[in-house]
Amino acid sequence: MKKGTEMIKHQDMSQRMYEVKCKDGHSQVLTATELEQLIRSSEHECPDCKNPLLTSNLGLECFICSSMFTVSSLEEAEDTIDTGCMDCDERGFHEDSIHINNSWGYFENVYQWRRNNNLDEEHLRRKGRTDFWEAVIHFCKPHEFASIYKEGKIKAGKTGYFGVPAVCLTEIPLGNWKDLRVRHGDFGFVFLKRDLIAAGGGPAIYLSDELIRAQKTNGGFCEEIRPFLNLLRISSVTPGKLRHDFMHEREWRLPNDLLLENTQPYAIIVGNYDMGTEGWEDIWRARLEVEELLTQEDEDTSQGISKSK
Ligand SMILES: [Zn+2]
Ligand SMILES: [Zn+2]
Structure with missing residues (x-):
């Protein structure tokens, strides 16, 4: 923030x-x-x-x-x-x-002004740590990003082995997002791991069929663990069954709605949008309030933001 x-x-x-x-x-x-x-x-x-x-x-x-x-x-x-x-x-x-x-020109000028005059830009880049960082990201599509920001929460959706509600995030560090952004959307909310843990979240748990069966014959999984559980599948073991590589996603979960006022985003990731994008005013508002994570990758994949004429 x-x-x-x-x-x-x-x-x-x-x-x-x-x-x-x-x-x-x-x-x-x-x-x-x-x-x-x-x-x-x-x-x-x-x-x-x-x-x-x-x-x-x-x-x-x-x-x-x-x-x-x-x-x-x-x-x-x-x-x-x-x-x-x-x-x-x-x-x-x-x-x-x-x-x-609230015209496009208004938002655009305020944004440029803040950026040019903002001297304490902080970024999550960590030198020498390409496989790890302190953040987790909820990637989403532009209209989802706008409504999350406007409503102040990321709603938990049914997911994982048991199909129970959780918010899904990834801990994949910057520079490796291409697949994820194609799959989930170009926009994202970035949170610090410690904030997500404080809210009751954590890494998803991947277990094989055998281990899940073994646990089931020993009383099963308690309610609290259920939202975190995933079946361990590796594309080389079950070819054709996977539409994408779950092991690469390195998922984190929060077993309830994520309220932005309690768990504040450390930064946001902004993809392409223009005046035709549903909720563009809210995207601008988010950019005015929350630090934006600008990455080389963004610059490579971005087609730039359309400007009003
Ligand atoms: Zn007239
Ligand atoms: Zn003035």
């Missing part, structure tokens, strides 16, 4: 829509990003009657100092954006800093 930041439950501002109208009442309803694009396009006439487009008290925000600027027409909005924030200008920040809150 970045110093001094907390996981914050956000109001769902992403659903907010904005209405623009001309004086004859022709109206359009737009998202924050669409409205900001329209303002910056300089096309401020009603498409039907060519009268100026108006808004009712639209608030523009300087992302640096949080000053609000209230405007009532698109033309006024563009002037305000072009003029910039006087306070910030006086302090030497010559940025294009005024946006509609």
